[in-house]
Amino acid sequence: MEKFSDIYKRAVERKGSEKMLKLLLAKPLSKKQLSTLSDDDWLEEFTRKVFQSGFYWSVINNKWSGFREVFWDFSVDKLLMMPPDMLEQKATDERIVRNYKKVKTITENAYMIHEIAQEHGSFSQFVANWPADNIIGLWAYLKKHGARLGGNTGPYALRALGKDTFLLSRDVENYLRAHKIIDGGLQTKKSLSAAQAFFNEMQKQSGLSMQELSLIVAYGVGDNRVGISQQ
Known part of the structure; x- marks a missing residue:
């Protein structure tokens, strides 16, 4: 090694130069900073990464304002109250990328986030307290309990929101x-x-x-x- x-x-x-390398580096958020993120923030980033997988990221990013409109700014509470037929309806909305299998992950991951928040106070607190020296354990947890968060999808979402990984x-x-x-x-x-x-x-x-x-x-x-x- x-x-x-x-x-x-x-x-x-x-x-x-060392100066230029340091300019390219970025630090993760502190535990305190990370714990202030809302459960809705996590659902939004998980959804973004699920949809970016297999698509040009620019296509998803260009439609993201539409995603936010259609899915109530990724409000976990509102989405968990949504009936299945409404989800099917939303999956056909032209403001988003119409992929029903991926749209289904929104409510599935909302449920995961809600369950964890019930036990740990918030999903952010759960993530913030997970030790970086076993970050692959958190990857495995997201893969097992979340929807389409295996491979690089979960890790990239964690990085995007500031978890050290x-x-x-x-x-x-x-x-x-x-x-x-x-x-x-x-x-x-x-x-x-x-x-x-x-x-x-x-x-x-x-x-x-x-x-x-x-x-x-x-x-x-x-x-x-x-x-x-x-x-």
């Missing part, structure tokens, strides 16, 4: 495979555990967040060389 210092040095070289992007996956940290299927328990152990070790060496570490690994490999030089 490479040392963090070697990974960091390579990322600095590829981005032109690494991501198994193509560049990160390529790094892990090249250094024999994972082999076989990316989403197997063995591969996920190995990836988590790798990032846990990098965190011990660096003191950085999983998010920053994931970005540094990605910036050190692949086709993302931007040729930025320090001004």
